[in-house]
Amino acid sequence: GQQLNQSPQSMFIQEGEDVSMNCTSSSIFNTWLWYKQDPGEGPVLLIALYKAGELTSNGRLTAQFGITRKDSFLNISASIPSDVGIYFCAGGGGADGLTFGKGTHLIIQP
Amino acid sequence: DAGVIQSPRHEVTEMGQEVTLRCKPISGHNSLFWYRQTMMRGLELLIYFNNNVPIDDSGMPEDRFSAKMPNASFSTLKIQPSEPRDSAVYFCASSFSDGYGYTFGSGTRLTVV
Numbered sequence: 001g002q003q004l005n006q007s008p009q010s011m012f013i014q015e016g017e018d019v020s021m022n023c024t025s026s027s028i029f030n031t032w033l034w035y036k037q038d039p040g041e042g043p044v045l046l047i048a049l050y051k052a053g054e055l056t057s058n059g060r061l062t063a064q065f066g067i068t069r070k071d072s073f074l075n076i077s078a079s080i081p082s083d084v085g086i087y088f089c090a091g092g093g094g095a096d097g098l099t100f101g102k103g104t105h106l107i108i109q110p
Numbered sequence: 111d112a113g114v115i116q117s118p119r120h121e122v123t124e125m126g127q128e129v130t131l132r133c134k135p136i137s138g139h140n141s142l143f144w145y146r147q148t149m150m151r152g153l154e155l156l157i158y159f160n161n162n163v164p165i166d167d168s169g170m171p172e173d174r175f176s177a178k179m180p181n182a183s184f185s186t187l188k189i190q191p192s193e194p195r196d197s198a199v200y201f202c203a204s205s206f207s208d209g210y211g212y213t214f215g216s217g218t219r220l221t222v223v
Contacts, residue, residue, distance in 0.1 A: 040216070040217075041217070042216050042217050043153075043214050044214070048211055088153065097143060097155045097166065098143075100152055
């Protein structure tokens with residue numbers, strides 16, 4: 001089946017630092033999405049990307065859909081304590097289901 | 111809208127017992143997905159429905175797992191008999207069939223002892 005390689009697995013950063021994580025795939029996806037999961041909750045959609053090369057921002061978050069359609073990155077600027085959580089990339093979607101990466105654990109030290 | 115509602119939030123059961131997880135999707139959404147999350151394997155798609163019809167159950171691990179969607183507002187995931195390796199968090203998600211922004215429930219944390 002399709003697999004997504006997400007990196008890094010975890011990040012330990014200081015509050016105020018910028019964060020960057022990415023996802024690659026051996027398969028082409030027509031949609032890339034980024035989710036965040038807080039402890040004890042389900043993933044929540046942060047950003048959806050629908051076109052190769054698309055760059056989209058949502059507040060301090062910026063995500064890009066790679067031109068080859070096989071990768072995507074997510075940047076978080078000026079991290080704050082509430083950014084702590086697990087970030088997942090996902091590809092596919094619609095009526096075919098989403099394939100998720102293994103997640104990036106973000107830990108912020110005050 | 112109350113979002114995707116799952117019950118129970120936590121379930122502890124003994125090996126061999128039957129377990130039923132429940133999901134109420136967002137009203138109007140016509141696609142429903144069941145995912146399982148573990149540390150080792152991450153989020154895995156088990157099965158999904160479109161307009162109450164199962165479309166792909168290739169992710170269901172074994173015959174011990176079954177899922178139903180008798181109507182647009184309710185779905186169940188059943189494990190019979192349960193085994194310790196079934197311990198995981200099970201998520202239900204729903205969306206419009208041509209949409210990509212799935213909404214997840216809060217999950218059911220299943221522990222089989």
